[in-house]
Amino acid sequence: MLKLRLTRLGRKKVPFYRIAAMENLSKRDGKAVAYLGTYNPLAEDDKQVVLKEEEILKYLTNGAQPTDTVRSILTKAGVWEKFQETKKK
Template sequence: MVKLRLTRLGRKKLPVYRIVAMEALTRRDGKAIAYLGTYDPLKNPAAVTLKEEEILKFLSNGAQPTRTVKSILTKEGVWEKFLATKTIKK
């Protein structure tokens, strides 16, 4: 199963994360299928960059986001776009 999750970058005590699509059983910083954005929690407000079209493509193909990624997508408005396309298809 493909998951949308975070991989850690940055140095000690200064984390920066990538939002990636990868197999669920792959280790945290393992090989990713696609790089979908970045998340910097130390900036105020947290800096987020997303590739919305690619994220929506992965979600529509059945990828499952982790809780943290889902909350980031909700704050950025991508999750609502996904739900809107999901209800239109029915």
């Protein structure tokens, strides 16, 4: 089963994350199927989250499950609501 989750980059005390589609049994920073965006928790401007919305929606409709953190990121960006609308149709 695929999961949408964060992989950590950056140096010590300066985290930077990539949103990745990965097998649920793989390691946190293991090999990803696809990279779908980035998340910088230390950024103070709008460039904190960059997402590939079409690819994320494709993986979600095919059954990928987001982690709680990724789901909250997608909710704030409005992607989760688009997915819920397509799911109802």
